[in-house]
Structure formats: C-alpha cells, structure tokens
C-alpha cells in the first residue's frame with residue numbers, strides 16, 4: 001500500500017472529483033450530484049490507495065474490479081476514470097448523458113473503458129460483484145503453481161437503495177457463505193433517499209445483518225481519509241470473509257443549501273447553489289478544471305498499476321512457458337474458442353428414442369462441459385429436476401474454488417446477477433438453472449445481461465403447462481414471450497434430443513448476449529428427419545423439419561414439445577389431402593438474423609402460416625399475420641397430469657389437425 005499523501009493534495013484531489021461531478025451534472029442539466037459529492041473521499045482512496053489497475057489495458061485479467069452499485073452516482077465513476085488515465089477525455093465528461101457519448105446516464109460496461117458492469121437498477125451491482133469475486137477465486141484455484149496469478153479483488157460502493165433491495169441480501173448471503181474475502185464493499189450510509197430520510201422506510205441495523213451473513217463489518221466516518229485507508233487495509237488483510245465498510249457520509253457534501261437533503265440526490269445543484277458550493281469550498285476555477293498536481297498524483301497511481309501489470313505478465317508468461325495442463329487450461333479459459341465441430345460432437349451423445357429435453361439437455365451439457373472447461377454453473381436448489389450438474393467436476397464452496405458446480409440456494413435473482421459477474425470475470429461461460437416460471441424472479445439480471453452483451457446461459461426446465469400436477473403457480477404461460485420480448489435475449493426451445501445438441505451449441509457459441517434454454521419435464525419423441533436433413537440448419541434458428549408432400553397450403557411454425565404435435569397434425573392433414581410444411585422454430589431471434597434468402601426459403605411469402613406453442617398466442621399473431629392462425633393457451637394452467645391437460649388444451653395431433661383443417 002502506498003504511504004499517506006500530503007493532506008493538502010488529497011483535499012485538492014477530492015475537491016477536483018466533487019467539482020467534475022458537479023460540472024458534469026450541471027452541464028447536462030440532469031443527473032445526480034449528491035452521492036458523488038458525498039463519496040469523493042472514499043472513491044479517491046479506493047482508486048489511489050487500494051485498487052490495482054492498468055488504465056491503458058483495462059482488461060488485465062487480474063485487475064482489481066471497481067463496482068459502483070449505485071449507478072446513479074455515475075459522474076463519480078467517470079471523474080475517477082478520467083483522472084486515473086482511462087481512455088475517457090474531459091470532453092466525454094463534458095458530454096455526460098449526451099447522444100453518442102461514453103458517459104451515459106448510468107454506467108454501461110460495453111460503452112466505457114474501466115466500467116466493469118452495468119449498474120443503475122439498484123442491487124444488481126453488488127450482486128454482480130459477488131460473481132466477479134467468485135470468478136477470481138475460481139481462477140486462483142485453477143492455477144496452484146502461481147498462487148498470485150489471480151489474487152485480484154472486487155471493491156465497490158453500495159447505497160441505501162442497494163441495501164434495501166432484496167437481491168443484495170440474497171447475493172451477500174451467498175458471498176458470506178462462500179467466504180469471498182476478496183470482496184470489499186463500502187455502504188454509503190448517508191441516511192437519504194429520494195423520498196427523504198431513510199428512516200421513512202428503513203430502520204434495520206444493516207451492520208448486524210451483514211455480520212449475520214458472515215461478513216467482516218467495519219464502521220467509519222466516510223470523510224476521514226485515515227479511517228478509510230485503515231478500513232481498506234483491514235478488509236484486505238481479512239481472510240475468509242467479505243467486508244462491508246459502513247461509511248457515514250453527507251450527501252451533497254460541501255453544498256451550503258443541499259448537504260444532507262434529498263434535494264441533493266437527483267437534480268443539478270443549479271447555477272446559484274453550484275457557485276455557493278464552489279465558494280464555500282474555496283474552488284475558484286473554470287468548470288472541468290483539473291489542477292496539475294492532481295494529474296500528477298493520478299499519473300503516479302497509473303504508473304504503479306502498469307508496473308504491477310508488467311510483473312503479473314511475467315508470472316503469467318512463466319506459467320505459459322512451462323507448458324502442461326495449467327498452461328493449456330489458461331488458454332482455454334482466457335480464449336474461449338469452442339471446437340469448430342461442437343455441434344457434431346454434441347450430436348454424438350444424444351440418447352435414442354423418446355426423452356425429456358431436460359434429460360437430453362443434461363446429457364448434451366455433460367459433453368459440452370468436457371469440451372469447454374469454461375462452462376460452470378448451477379441451479380437454485382432444483383439440481384435433480386434441472387439435470388444440470390456437471391459430473392466429476394466438484395462443487396465450488398468456501399475455501400475450495402476448484403469445482404465447476406454451484407449450489408445457489410433458493411436465490412434466483414442473485415443467481416442471475418452472479419452468473420453475469422462470472423461472465424464479466426472474463427474466463428467462464430456461466431449457466432444457471434431453475435423452472436421456467438421462475439425466470440420472473442431473475443428477469444432484471446437477464447435484462448442486464450442482454451443490455452450488457454453478456455453471454456450467460458439461463459437454463460429453464462419445466463417449460464410449459466405439461467409440468468402437470470404442480471399446477472398454475474408453477475406453469476409458465478407468458479414466459480417464453482416475456483423473455484423473447486427482451487432485446488438481445490435468444491430463447492432456444494428444442495423440440496427433441498437432437499435439437500438439444502443445437503441448443504447447447506448455440507448457447508456456448510453465443511458470447512455477445514444471453515441465451516435462454518427452455519426444456520421439457522415430460523418426454524418428447526425423437527423426430528424423424530428426412531435424408532436431406534442438414535444438422536447445421538438447426539443452428540439457423542428455424543428449419544423445415546417435415547416438408548410438405550407437394551406445394552404447401554400452409555407453413556406450421558412450432559416450438560419445443562409442440563413440434564411433434566405439428567408433425568402428427570401434418571400427417572393427419574395429409575390423410576385429408578392437405579399438404580403442409582412443419583418448421584421447427586428452435587430460436588426465433590437467431591432465425592431473424594439469418595439472410596433473407598434463407599428466411600424466405602423456410603417461410604415463403606404468400607403461403608399461409610400457423611403457429612403452435614403452448615403459451616400465450618398474442619405475439620405469434622404478428623408472425624403468422626392476417627389470416628394466420630396462432631394455437632396456444634391464453635390463460636393460466638391447471639393442476640392435473642400432463643396428458644389430461646394436453647387433452648383439455650387441444651394439443652394432440654388430431655385436435656390440432658382439426659383446427660388447422662377448418663382454418664385452411
């Protein structure tokens with residue numbers, strides 16, 4: 001750790017951070033100045049005293065990660081990234097919240113160098129940070145010959161809002177259980193939220209709660225630099241527990257009219273208050289001024305980081321130079337390149353005959369895990385139902401991070417964010433698992449994965465009313481479309497075992513956004529395929545699984561368990577002299593990205609369309625168009641054996657054929 005700096009210089013640096021934040025918000029005439037003003041001292045100490053980073057190479061795998069969970073304080077982060085030497089100019093700070101800038105309203109990981117994760121929806125940041133911390137521990141465990149290769153930490157700041165959100169509790173409980181001592185969070189205990197004082201709604205003892213989670217809890221004055229540094233040092237020295245540093249701070253610190261008021265939270269100070277603040281703090285400079293001594297100070301920090309990075313590279317090169325299993329593993333984790341013939345290899349393991357896609361999916365996943373060491377994950381206490389356990393690969397647990405399986409407990413929301421953190425760690429392809437209906441419990445994390453281009457894989461079994469006796473509380477109806485409605489999410493619903501091989505291929509190969517796998521509880525038949533069938537067509541998202549004999553009177557689009565129903569209906573229609581084509585829609589989003597010629601060849605213009613999917617029909621109507629037919633189920637489900645439900649919802653081959661025949 002560096003020695004304490006000259007206090008005058010520290011004071012100037014802290015004011016610089018505060019002023020940049022005020023100026024950015026003022027210029028944008030929008031944003032949140034209060035938290036950055038109150039957090040400037042903490043952020044300064046984090047970046048200059050604790051954090052190990054190389055601003056010129058922000059993706060150094062063993063960098064310490066900084067996570068601003070209260071993303072609304074984004075100007076704080078942008079100010080620090082600029083001062084620290086990241087590729088973020090003063091002009092970018094001047095363009096805060098403007099079109100095309102690298103300084104959007106809330107931090108976005110794929111937009112700004114140095115931003116580690118997208119934050120703004122409160123609670124997500126700290127939960128994602130837990131996954132990041134675990135990923136570093138898991139990397140360390142994989143390279144025992146170089147114990148310091150992955151000793152990076154995750155340091156973050158969370159606000160009252162973060163602490164109130166349930167996801168932070170789920171994730172922090174998991175972090176404490178796992179003993180993630182490389183995770184250090186400040187809690188900005190300023191007692192203020194938008195509506196007023198926190199005690200309007202929040203009176204618990206957060207510290208005691210975190211102690212109960214098995215965190216090391218310290219309490220400090222968040223404007224006392226010595227105390228901040230001491231707390232960071234103690235947190236760093238702590239082994240076996242994550243750290244929470246509860247820092248009492250003043251929102252809007254230094255503003256004569258707004259300090260400690262909720263009015264400091266979400267609106268610019270305004271010209272008058274801004275001038276009053278600068279006068280009160282003795283800051284007599286143009287907006288966006290950075291004193292040269294502050295630049296120098298941060299340049300020194302950057303130089304230290306660069307040197308650390310260089311030393312780390314030597315260690316890494318030594319590991320690679322030795323060759324052998326660790327070197328090989330390093331490359332396969334850092335450079336995830338799935339085998340070019342992944343689909344073909346996965347097709348080899350599919351079971352013969354009828355099978356539930358959750359079971360075939362599990363078998364295929366085993367094979368994928370053997371080929372791709374980066375694949376790690378777990379279930380929210382439904383492992384035996386989800387079939388997602390990686391055999392002979394061990395479990396990740398406190399003090400033993402070499403495994404590949406997680407027990408997430410019944411914490412779906414945190415599980416989703418944790419997976420995103422694992423993916424952002426840069427070395428793993430994470431998957432999670434639960435029932436499809438509970439995707440609702442993790443939807444915000446899925447949305448952030450999509451927005452942030454994170455390749456998490458979300459496995460959902462029990463994907464329809466056919467889960468049966470558990471009834472409507474457990475039966476997804478709107479969920480497939482609710483997930484498809486999130487931009488950049490790929491929803492993959494395989495129809496049979498062979499399509500499970502395609503599903504996992506799509507999921508593993510897709511690294512720029514999340515993939516949802518929807519798998520059945522009940523058996524589905526292995527579909528017969530024509531000799532002309534090209535397995536790689538499955539990867540195009542939709543393909544002709546059963547061609548019409550003669551010119552088709554209609555194309556039937558079906559997904560998952562309804563594809564075999566559509567095939568049966570096609571046969572029944574054929575007996576009545578009506579020729580239809582059956583298209584399996586494995587992943588509509590993938591199909592939409594295929595070239596127009598392919599799409600037209602599968603779904604020719606001018607041919608009538610019908611859809612068959614056991615869920616809400618509304619969105620399908622846009623696809624089948626005027627005059628089209630959408631068969632599904634618009635309502636909640638039923639508690640009964642699945643075969644009984646199937647009869648009642650009219651999803652047998654005969655019933656579907658009858659409805660298609662009258663429509664045709």
Ligand SMILES: Cc1ncc(C[n+]2csc(CCOP(=O)(O)OP(=O)(O)O)c2C)c(N)n1
Nearest residue numbers: 035120121122159160161162192193194265
């Ligand atoms: C999930 C979620 N709900 C609501 C909001 C809107 N929001 C932004 S900040 C905030 C609360 C602000 O209080 P606090 O977290 O204490 O931040 P501070 O006032 O200290 O800046 C709210 C409700 C949000 N960003 N995320």
